[in-house]
Amino acid sequence: MSQKASSVPLAGGALLALSLIVGSVIGVLRGQPSLGFIGGLGAGIVLLIVIALIDRARSR
Template sequence: MANPPSRAPMAGGFLLALSLIVGTVLGAGQGQASIGFVAGLGVGLALAIGIWAIDRLRTR
């Protein structure tokens, strides 16, 4: 019995890392680097979870 070709899963790690960097830079520009980091973390996690959910739906 032949296995179907495997498909590479999508990854949201790049968006998470990018949002952390952008959030920190924007926050530092306003004198609140820590708040920018936390905001970037929240946005990045939301994007990464969204990509994970879309990928889960595509593989079913």
């Protein structure tokens, strides 16, 4: 079955993975890898929520 282009949901998993990696790298450079990982996780979750809200508004 084919879906319309506007009804295909967006995915934010790649943004979450990228933010975790970037956060960890920044944390290592600053000497706090765990804090960088947590910061990246927080930023990734915010990006996921934004993507979900945009997708919900787009589908209506």
